Amino acid sequence: MATEPQNSPFIKNLASSDKKTRDQALSSLRTYLSNRASIPTLDLLKLWKGLFYCLWMQDKPLHQQRLARDLASLVDILHADVVLPFLDCFWKTMAREWVNIEALRMDKYLFLIRQELNASWRYLSRNRWGDKEKVEKYMRILEETPLNAVDVKIPNGLRYHVLDIYVDELEKVGGDGWDLETLEVLLEPVRKLQEESKTKAVRKAAKEVLEDARLKKWRGEEVEKKDEDAEMAEDGADEEWGGIED
The missing domain is CATH 1.20.1050 (Glutathione S-transferase Yfyf (Class Pi); Chain A, domain 2)
Structure with a gap:
């Protein structure tokens, strides 16, 4: 297995226009990530740039949502020491690429952010x-x-x-x-x-x-507020007008 992500075909293939090629690259990436106890920050940034454009190339909402969930699930296969650096590079990538996201593509990235935030909460x-x-x-x-x-x-x-x-x-x-x-x-x-x-x-x-x-x-x-409301309601009931007394 290549020691440098940039030397592995799956990096550039993540942004391929062919879905099959992208899927194969993502599978290779899973294997790579699951076998690394540490990954340099620069490599993680390059990986996330590839993943960003992997989603960029994916059309059809259902496929986009499935891919976003798959990308978020990468957290589950990472070595413990890689998880937070991986998430850190995700946020850095989104901040850097945000201005380049076209209006028609924005929804899938909003969904990806939701999935990644959820994955981070689940991990923690x-x-x-x-x-x-x-x-x-x-x-x-x-x-x-x-x-x-x-x-x-x-x-x-x-x-x-x-x-x-x-x-x-x-x-x-x-x-x-x-x-x-x-x-x-x-x-x-x-x-x-x-x-x-x-x-x-x-x-x-x-x-x-x-x-x-x-x-x-x-x-x-x-x-506590509900309790206060209940007490006020009871007080009001005690003071409620009971009609004309004989």
Whole structure:
């Protein structure tokens, strides 16, 4: 097996106009990734550029969605030491290529981002989010690229989409049973964006995420509000006019 990804045919074949060739290249890539305990950052960036254009060349929505899921599933076959660098290079690739995505192709990349975010949450949620170091490292990855508060090179469109799906994908992975300490760590990149972004619309979008009703429910805040509403309803019932007394 080639030691350098750029020396392997599957890299350029990922962007082939022929679907069969792309599928074969993706299969070769799976074998390559599953057998590497470490991969240099430059090689990961080259791999993600190939994968970006692999999706670029794929037409028909159902095939696009299947491919996006397949790309997200690569996280599951990676050596533990490769996962976070792999995800880091994914976000860097999306930030770099975002301005080149045509309107007619945007939907499939939005779907890919959703799948990759979900895959990252699933990976980190193993053992009930027990590897705190990895969770914190991934939060720094999000802070440095898709949710970077100050870097003008990061497209706001990418920021908005990640914010839009952030809680959705957390809900799919974590359900309602959240450890509050873990939840607050996962929200830190959004909180920092809300506090430090120089763009009012970005700060507003981040604030809306932090005020999501599901987060309140997971923290128990919604339950308390319901209790208050129930007490008010009971008080109101006690004071309700009972008609003219004899």
